Amino acid sequence: MNLAAATNESLAQGSNVLIYSSMAVYTLAFLAHIVEWVLGGRSKVGRTAAALTSAGAGATAGPAVSVRSAQGGTAVLDKPKVVTRATAGARDVPDGPGAAGDDAQGDLYGRIAVSLTVLAFLVEAGGVVARALSVQRAPWGNMYEFSITFSTVAVGVYLGLLLAKKRVRWIGLLLVATVLLDLGIATTWLYTDSDQLVPALHSYWLWIHVSTAIFCGAVFYIGAVATVLYLFRDSYEAKLARGERPGAFARSVLERLPSAASLDKLAYRVNAAVFPLWTFTIIAGAIWAGEAWGRYWGWDAKEVWSFITWVAYAAYLHARATAGWKGRKAAYIALIAFGCWLFNYYGVNIFVNSKHSYAGV
Amino acid sequence: MSTTDTSRGHPGAEPDGPPQDGTGTGARTGTGARTGAGTGTKDETGAGTKDETGAGTKDETGAGTEAGAGTEAADAAEHAATSQLSTAPQEESARELLSGGPSLGVIGWARWFWRQLTSMRVALILLFLLSLGSIPGSLIPQNNVDDLKVRAFQQKHDVISPVYEKLQLFDVYTSVWFSAIYILLFVSLIGCIVPRTWQFVRQLRARPPAAPRRLDRMPAHTTWRTDAAPEEVREAALRLLRKRRFRAHAAGDAVAAEKGYLREVGNLLFHLALIVMLVAFASGQLFKSEGGKLVVEGDGFANTITQYDDFRSGSLFSMDDLVPFDFTLDQFTGTYEPSGPQRGTPRTFEADVSYSEGGGPAKKAKIKVNEPLEVDGSKVFLNMHGYAPVVTVRDGKGQVVYQEAVPLLPIDGNITSTGVVKVLDGYTGKDGKKEQLGFPAFFVPTYAGKGKGQMFSTFPGLAFPVLNLGAYHGDLRVDGGMPQNVYQLDTSKMKPFKDAGGNIVKKSLRPGETMTLPDGAGSITFEKDVKEWATFQITQQPGNGLALTGAIAAIAGLVGSLFIQRRRVWVRATEGPDGVTVVEMAGLGRSESARLPEELGDLAQSLHTLAPTAPAPAAAEADSGAGTHSTSGTGSGTRPSPASPPSQSPAAPPSHESPRPPRGAAQ
């Protein structure tokens, strides 16, 4: 790191402009998503209700089909078709069609929203990079920088999932809304002029520890969104299965979400996949603390809350493997765990006096 | 699921055999044939699939009351095939847990207690308690983290503090209750790992369980008919699976294979690594020592207890454990951004030292903030720095009574510093009485200039140093036994020097200037030399290497445990009633498997190239395919529920994954 390099004022200015521009574009994406949801509301799908009521609760996909023989020839390499079966005990409900429902116009707006999100993401990423260049270091020296990087990464993860052909567009509205909230807080309350790091932060561990922490946070966030939606969708499905009629909002909005089982699975996968990285993040932090302060673990508030978050996610993973704790109970634990993460990020920096309190919050 | 499941025919033999759908052919390949079967038999599906923890699982659909004593036998068979896909401990049902212990006296109770302690449920509760228990420590100041803050807190909250004290809330992480939680957790952990390891070893020695009778009940299933002979297919399957590094063997009419044992290894390794980390952490706490020392440029430090300004150690630490070494601070260098908006931001802090180990030859080293000096397991960290102006005090006769670099404490980022020059002895007032002198000092490395605001530094570097001094004489009260802060002046027994006009003597000095005390009482000179000082933290903590090893092992284990999928694959090849070979393949993984169907499809495709699909008779195509031998013609079937029309099933998307075993729960 070139520490002697002077802060480049114009780059810092440019970064601010880019961040504000990205907020404008995100706002447009947000509006487009709203239109998508509204238009999608026109199409009445009702697949969930149909699936849950037609054959009684929990009709299973018939373990029917196998491969049909190829006509005539024996040499035809017809790929055998694999039949999968639903988890026993889970409702066998198809995923909702997504925000746009079956409405073509809604879908168009959804695509527009995604395009705008891509644009906003690029602009925001540009802002983060400009900020990094202006201070000639990793842009993670204070909470403002942390926040803008965080939302960039969260959107990046989301776009990555889209790119991997995962059907996660339904998450778009909530995500963009959160990103706007995050950027709003960052620019209004957390803003700090671009600044150099105190020598204690000069370490390549900054790159390792903080980048993984940000990434973990972004992924945990996506897991938490999926978990919350799972809870809503699950009670919606339960209501339908009991033969009750959910409210109009639930019928319109929740109907379009993926099934509770899919949401649950997504939440688990996301959380489980990032848990080893979170473990690594804490260990990297401990190593860094050991180098900077002479002790690798000192029960500093930030360390404590990282530990709590870690234990909470471990409890979540255990809950999933424990009879009687799967499903909703495990989901509550996942939300508590994410709450711990949030508190570690905002709460500890703001309310608790910690060695980790960065300059200018 | 309003199944009317009647076990006709051969109870116990094949109670939930295929629905015959009235065709009576036993043929099963066709699409429509078995429609609805899944509905009826769902609850038993893959009994024990997940593992043994199945007992007590709630079946959310709840409706199915699949009865019949006969089902149990089939369940048992399936259970054997599908169990032990992990080594997670058997879960007690909630009922058992609540109904209290056995009536077997002490040993029975102990055993019951042990079973509870090592259950997943209690592990979960303990994990919860552990995170809950660490919260107060992050909100209430802690003794071992910041003693000063604890004092301040106690002074401010005099009512609640004694209560906190009783609850050990100022020492959460060493408190009895916190220790109890993690010790219980780790006893539970050990009690969990040991039996799981044995179980795993047993699993490794045994062969993968034989194929269950009903492969189509597995979470992923595929079947086709081929002209190849069953033995050929089985042999090909065996070769294929072994090539894909499955543990595979032929058992009866099927090949059983299993892969992904590393998952269990990873899981055990992770939990074991947790123990290693705890041991390392505990030994580190017990044997550690940590102390601080302020050293002015040119001065030295030897690693003995008396030389420390402050010192702390773990309860098992002994003074002999201090590594013998010494060092001298040759030079401290601090550089700062000279201009621009970042003016004054520190750029480098480094201390050049000469050190020697146990009286050995002197070596040079540089200590930086993130780069401690390591001597034989002891680490020397650079913590703080500041200035130590050199002052000379002369008595009325002009004799030097004091000449030293006086370390002053920084009070802001620009190193505005305060402190006291204390002349303890050697000074005699002009009336011949021995007296002590105290000069409260205020130092700025860069003075803004006269009339420019207050006497605060505007830059941390030494650009325009000014030393402001007051002057007192009398008794410094350092001999009174009370520990005294060297940076503060106790003026209770001292009088300020006053000039002729009765004003208190006070003066700002530039390097080289002198303040003369009134009435020929002597003088104090701010020499042209301003030294820097640095504080060092010397720590010794054994077990760091062990902790790191544990940490790396934990991550490796975790990755294995979370990303490796343990799964079983069965391939059954039998001759159908029409003489054509029927190949059936099924896969079973843990519940969270996503890739299982893909892998099975992959394997099936490979096998299919070796045993391609046979041309099907047109009739079978339309009506129902050939049945597998195991289920054909048993005559005992689950009638499709009237509530589930045959047309419903094909429309339902293939979805989700492995069945969780609500074994017993629904019966």
Ligand code: HEM
């Ligand atoms: C410090 C305490 C503990 C931590 C941080 C911890 C953490 C974890 C984590 C993160 C997993 C997830 C890996 C996976 O899903 O495969 C896991 C799995 C597991 N843990 Fe623990 N654990 C702890 C204590 C225990 C104890 C005391 C037991 C014994 C009762 C236990 C038994 C298990 C078992 C059986 C699994 C595997 C579950 C499965 O196969 O699905 N753990 N643990």
